Amino acid sequence: MCIRDRHCATRVTKKLPDGDRGGNLFLIKHHEKNLHALWDTMMGKIKNVNRPLKADGINAIENWASTIRKEFPREKFTEELKVKDVWEMAKKIFEIAVNETYKEIVENEVPSEKYIAFRFQTCKKLIALAGYRLADFLNELIKQISDDEFLHKQYK
Numbered sequence: 688m689c690i691r692d693r694h695c696a697t698r699v700t701k702k703l704p705d706g707d708r709g710g711n712l713f714l715i716k717h718h719e720k721n722l723h724a725l726w727d728t729m730m731g732k733i734k735n736v737n738r739p740l741k742a743d744g745i746n747a748i749e750n751w752a753s754t755i756r757k758e759f760p761r762e763k764f765t766e767e768l769k770v771k772d773v774w775e776m777a778k779k780i781f782e783i784a785v786n787e788t789y790k791e792i793v794e795n796e797v798p799s800e801k802y803i804a805f806r807f808q809t810c811k812k813l814i815a816l817a818g819y820r821l822a823d824f825l826n827e828l829i830k831q832i833s834d835d836e837f838l839h840k841q842y843k
Contacts, residue, residue, distance in 0.1 A: 710788065716797040722788065729810040730803045752818070759815035767816055768823065776820070783809065 710722030
């Protein structure tokens with residue numbers, strides 16, 4: 688199961704009995720054009736970083752990471768970081784999607800400033816939590832491999 692897009696649950700309606708493809712078919716009057724893209728770009732606040740990464744892209748990512756870490760330090764996630772089951776993590780993210788993604792936004796209209804501001808905070812919080820979880824996972828993985836095995840595999 689891929690949990691990276693759990694922030695956009697599929698909305699099923701009479702008009703779209705097969706769903707809106709995670710917000711991709713939920714069009715809005717915004718430069719991001721649809722709800723899924725709005726969430727992927729943190730409410731339109733970040734721009735795509737070209738690949739392969741160059742100095743400007745690396746700087747942009749580092750600046751965002753630093754800003755988010757300052758606003759959402761690890762200590763704010765004591766309870767969330769106790770959850771180690773991936774399905775439980777996905778369930779919690781999906782609950783946020785169900786409770787926040789489609790509320791206070793109308794299809795084919797401009798998203799309100801209130802919607803953008805509140806969901807921008809949600810995006811930053813979820814990114815911080817994901818970063819801390821990834822760091823924990825990688826640290827645990829490294830602990831399971833002895834230093835010699837790790838170095839041997841790195842330079843083989």
